[in-house]
Amino acid sequence: MSVDKSKSIVLYHKEKVFIKSNEITDDCYRLLNHIEDCYAIIGVARSGIFPASFLSTISNARLISYENRNGTITDLKGGRRSSDVYGDGNNIYLVDDSSFTGKAMRFAKKRVQKHFPDKNIITMVLYSTEAPFTSGLIDHAARIVDKHYFEWHLFASPLCSKICIDFDGILCRDFMPYEEDDGPIYLQTLQSMSLGRVRPQSKWPVDIITARLEKWRKPTEEWLVKNKINYSNLIMGPWNNISERFNADIAEWKSTMYDNLPSKTLFVESDIKQATKIHSLTNKDVLHYDSGRLLSCTSIS
Secondary structure, rough: OOOOOOOOOOOEEEEEEOHHHHHHHHHHHHHHHHOOEEEEEEEEEEEHHHHHHHHHHHHOOOEEEEEEOOOOEEEEEEOOOOOOOOOOOOOEEEEEEOOOHHHHHHHHHHHHHOOOOOOOOEEEEEEOOOHHHHHHOOOOOEEEEEOEEEHHHHOOOHHHHHHHHOEEOOOOOOHHHHHOOOOOOHHHHHHHHOOOOOOOOOOEEEEEEEEEEEHHHHHHHHHHHHOOOEEEEEEEEOOOOOOHOOOOOHHHHHHHHHOOOOOOOOOOOOOOHHHHHHHHOOOEEEEEOOOOOEEOOOEOO
């Protein structure tokens, strides 16, 4: 990759990467180094609003939102301590979370420039693919991530249709040992579980592969409906009881189920040991969600 170092120093990932939401703050600080002579910061709604708001607050700059669907520009009056005035600078920083082809940013820049004809529009994204960055369309990026998954986008996009997910530890917490009685305590716990951080409620359904026993299918399906989880298949453990499951190689079984779904390209697993084995047996992408470790068979040459 050829990068003009005088323009921006970025992190370049040569491997496929999963970026967690808690990494955004550090990457925003990397962009903050480039903000100077600022008139205002404009966030591209929706995903660009968070980094734009953060940068606006830290740099004491006026915050504006831009809506790509209809071109609406709204003064949010945030960031500056004196929110009734703009900055004195000549630069407007147009901020989004990511740029894939650059098409949306190019369109946004033209509209914003028309609205502020006497200002210098500088484009910023947290994460850019190589092409829009090296072409000069993206002025500043925190990282180059040509092949990637974002935590905040993974389960709210068409990617869902290519994903298999574990259940316990992903959609809800894991069962505690004293709750694993294979009877009334287990059922009561199952029914009262709160929804976890992963919430695939988009129009693109996921497939669920879980070691929960098949006999618990009905209450599990009722829980999924109650929590509005959009799924296409619920594949449950074939064992007769919990004792059989404890003695089984769960990772090997999950690997077989994952392999039998050729259209699925990512398995999201809660247990790191199982994640490692599933990747080893299938040679397909597996994500250990809590750590953000992505075990991938695809790298960028």
